[in-house]
Amino acid sequence: MADYTLWHALTGGILIGLGSLLATALSGKIPGISGVFGRLLIPATPDKKWRFLFLLGLIGGAALSFLLWDSAALFRPMRPLVVMGLAGLLVGLGTRIGGGCTSGHGVCGVGTGAKDSIAATLIFVGVAMVTVLIYNRAVL
Amino acid sequence: MKAGRFFLIFLAGALFGTGLAVSGMTDPGRVIGFLDIFGSWDPALLFVMAGAVGVYGLGMLILRRFQNQNLKLPSTASSPIDRQLIIGAVIFGVGWGLGGFCPGPALANLGTLRIEALLFVPAMAIGMLLAQRFFGADQER
Incomplete structure (x- = not known):
């Protein structure tokens, strides 16, 4: 840190x-x-190979970084595990219904100026801020 | 895709994963620190987004000029801002604020077998399957 x-x-x-x-x-x-x-x-997805290798690289690159740098390895657990499970379910549902997450909409979509991605990013950042506010008031 | 391309796509993933870890985005404390605007606000995520959006946007402008049959770029045209997009973004926002994990950082923590990631990622997969099965997500190929 x-x-x-x-x-x-x-x-x-x-x-x-x-x-x-x-x-x-x-x-x-x-x-x-x-x-x-x-x-x-989805079983019918035709181009599974590059998807799998990309994610494997992501996990490997992060794991190596955690080993190399203390600042990268910092991990502060913020929520009880039951909340993490619920959060995962909602993130899975929301990102696929909305067609993207922080990278697809937030980085790529905003980077190329796509209006739908800019709207989605403003919405999920705003809603996440309100969620943190409510969670902190209600639980802490 | 040839073998060389498969190595490069692995490298692309490794760059992405290294970026997530170096930027501190794999730490839910830093992400929630950004989202907590009334707490001790942590601006880091804004700098991460500035770097990523800037490089990607500029890079795509340059790549577009070299587009040919060997370099096919995806359409970056906006889809309509419809109910699906808005509802999905709201649900994602709630989940992101609750956990401090979005999909990339959750996956990035799998390598070190973080219990939070080992719980979050399967739950996320279930959520995605529900979205695909009951809400018509990911139908186009």
Whole structure:
């Protein structure tokens, strides 16, 4: 934690942008994580291989970073496990109904100026802020 | 896709995962710190988004100029802002605020077998299957 600065945030963001860009060029698809993962769950999806390898790279790259840098390995559990389970269910439902998450809508869609993605991003960030506010008032 | 392409797509994922970890977005404390605007606000997520959106937007503008039969880029045209989009974004927002995990960071924590991720990711998969089965999500190919 001690050596984390906003430069880490900006540098990490640039790496996320580069990874997304490379995946877009290679796959010809918008590589939002919820879509890449969600379509792996559909048996008829024809292009499962790149999706699987992309996510494997994501997990491997993060795991290596946790080993290399203390600031990356920081993990502060915020919620009881039952809340995490409920949160996962809602994130799965919402991202697929809404057609994207923080990467598909937030990074790729906003990056290319797609109006639907800008709307979705404003909505899910706003709703998440209200949710945190209510959770903190109600539970803490 | 050829073998070289498969290595590159793995590399793309590794860049993405490294970015998530380096930026601190794999820590739910940092994400909730950003969402908690009335607490001790943490602006980190805004800098992450600025870096990612800037690089992706600029990169796509450049890539568009080199588009040919070997480089096919997806359409970035906006879909209609309809009820599906709004309802989905609201449900996702509630889940994101509750857990401090969105799909990328949740998956990124699987490698170190974090109990939060081991619980969150299967629950997320169930939510996605429900969306696909009952709410018509992901029907187009």
